[in-house]
Amino acid sequence: MTSADPSGAPRRPVYLDSASAEPLHPAARDTLLAALERGYADPRRLHGPARDARLLLDNARAVVAECLGVRPDEVTFTSSGTDAVHRGLLGLVRASRRGDGVAYSTVEHSAVLRAVSWGGTAHEVGARPDGRVDVGALLEAAGDGVGVVALQSANHEVGTVQPVADLRLPDDVPVFVDACASMGRLPLPDGWDVLAGSAHKWGGPAGVGVLLVRKGTRWLNPFPGDDRIDERADGFENVPAALAAAAALQAVLAERDAVNARQRALVDRIRAAAAAIPDVEVVGDPVGRLPHLVTFSCLYVDGEALVTELDRRGYGAASGSACTSSTLTPSRVLEAMGVLTHGNLRVSLTRDTTDEDVDGFLDVLPHVVRDIRAVAGL
Amino acid sequence: MDLELDCRGMLCPLPVIELGKRIGEVPAGGLVAVVADDVAARTDVPAWCRMRGQEYVGEEAAADGTPRYVVRRVSPRP
Numbered sequence: 001m002t003s004a005d006p007s008g009a010p011r012r013p014v015y016l017d018s019a020s021a022e023p024l025h026p027a028a029r030d031t032l033l034a035a036l037e038r039g040y041a042d043p044r045r046l047h048g049p050a051r052d053a054r055l056l057l058d059n060a061r062a063v064v065a066e067c068l069g070v071r072p073d074e075v076t077f078t079s080s081g082t083d084a085v086h087r088g089l090l091g092l093v094r095a096s097r098r099g100d101g102v103a104y105s106t107v108e109h110s111a112v113l114r115a116v117s118w119g120g121t122a123h124e125v126g127a128r129p130d131g132r133v134d135v136g137a138l139l140e141a142a143g144d145g146v147g148v149v150a151l152q153s154a155n156h157e158v159g160t161v162q163p164v165a166d167l168r169l170p171d172d173v174p175v176f177v178d179a180c181a182s183m184g185r186l187p188l189p190d191g192w193d194v195l196a197g198s199a200h201k202w203g204g205p206a207g208v209g210v211l212l213v214r215k216g217t218r219w220l221n222p223f224p225g226d227d228r229i230d231e232r233a234d235g236f237e238n239v240p241a242a243l244a245a246a247a248a249l250q251a252v253l254a255e256r257d258a259v260n261a262r263q264r265a266l267v268d269r270i271r272a273a274a275a276a277i278p279d280v281e282v283v284g285d286p287v288g289r290l291p292h293l294v295t296f297s298c299l300y301v302d303g304e305a306l307v308t309e310l311d312r313r314g315y316g317a318a319s320g321s322a323c324t325s326s327t328l329t330p331s332r333v334l335e336a337m338g339v340l341t342h343g344n345l346r347v348s349l350t351r352d353t354t355d356e357d358v359d360g361f362l363d364v365l366p367h368v369v370r371d372i373r374a375v376a377g378l
Numbered sequence: 379m380d381l382e383l384d385c386r387g388m389l390c391p392l393p394v395i396e397l398g399k400r401i402g403e404v405p406a407g408g409l410v411a412v413v414a415d416d417v418a419a420r421t422d423v424p425a426w427c428r429m430r431g432q433e434y435v436g437e438e439a440a441a442d443g444t445p446r447y448v449v450r451r452v453s454p455r456p
Binding site for chain 2 (some may be wrong): 279281297299300301302321329330334335338339340341342343376377378
């Protein structure tokens with residue numbers, strides 16, 4: 001039944017934090033190694049090695065476009081998902097004729113919030129207890145002076161899928177979608193004008209973001225600009241990493257139905273087992289959610305102790321609790337939902353997480369929670 | 379107020395642990411105030427009430443301005 005030995009440690013460390021970074025997909029590794037040999041030159045130059053690099057970059061763009069169902073000229077590779085978010089959102093703000101206001105929910109990723117506070121005016125709305133953003137509230141917030149509405153495809157902390165396709169906005173208010181949490185795992189939602197993704201979250205290498213700007217969208221580079229092939233990007237392209245990201249995306253899409261079904265079933269088991277521990281609340285939408293991610297909060301438990309004790313037993317997961325953040329403030333997402341911010345654990349599965357991994361985790365979890373509570377005198 | 383818990387300087391989850399340990403000291407219908415400067419208490423005290431079947435009355439300020447979260451014990455089993 002379980003891979004855990006009597007001391008509670010699994011045979012190998014079990015990584016349960018794919019929502020922070022999915023391990024490199026084997027398809028990406030092979031492509032990356034091959035492309036490192038061939039993709040070093042400046043793709044703008046006219047000599048042979050440059051033409052080779054250009055070919056690889058164009059190939060990466062074509063593959064990503066095909067995987068995502070967009071035109072190749074709508075795809076820009078950026079230096080990270082965060083860069084794609086900053087660039088995508090602020091480029092819409094810069095091009096807007098309505099003003100620099102951005103309507104968004106407080107459950108957006110900090111990349112969105114920081115972009116708004118750096119280069120726009122905030123029009124913030126909350127979220128429902130399940131983490132879903134009310135599109136009516138967003139529409140209401142998109143009044144005079146608001147040039148952009150931002151809505152994530154799915155929440156990165158609790159997994160709830162957002163109703164992007166339900167947004168009905170005036171024609172001159174474009175929609176920015178942060179799809180970093182879902183790209184590769186779920187099809188893109190309908191209704192976006194500019195969209196951002198992050199390769200290391202689907203099994204590509206870190207340092208590659210994907211920015212999609214729908215043909216005909218008013219968008220202007222919000223940064224100094226550069227003299228590259230793609231006017232929406234700045235800086236020398238990381239050609240091997242872009243190609244590896246494309247290869248990973250292609251591989252992930254090919255196996256998506258099977259992986260998602262397996263992950264959904266495993267997450268359902270974790271949700272049920274966590275909810276059966278006294279005073280543990282599983283948060284986020286149980287159905288309309290990312291396939292690989294589950295979040296719960298344990299009353300009277302210190303989030304840092306929870307992460308540390310699980311790590312000691314071989315399970316690596318993340319927490320949104322204040323004591324585990326650099327700022328010592330609780331997760332804005334959990335706060336907006338009105339759920340317990342302490343004792344929080346986000347478990348996110350990789351493409352090869354097994355039944356045995358989950359068995360072992362579920363064996364140790366209740367003991368870890370009980371022991372931490374016992375130390376606190378409860 | 380039947381009981382006031384001074385949780386100034388305590389980080390989460392200590393104020394809520396204090397609340398959970400000591401709510402039993404007041405009778406059903408009694409009020410407990412948690413005085414806490416940790417920002418997580420603003421979310422966690424109401425969430426605790428929801429999870430434990432108690433009533434969250436609201437937030438006020440202590441004399442020194444520290445937030446004071448008031449809870450009514452309604453459930454006979456804290």
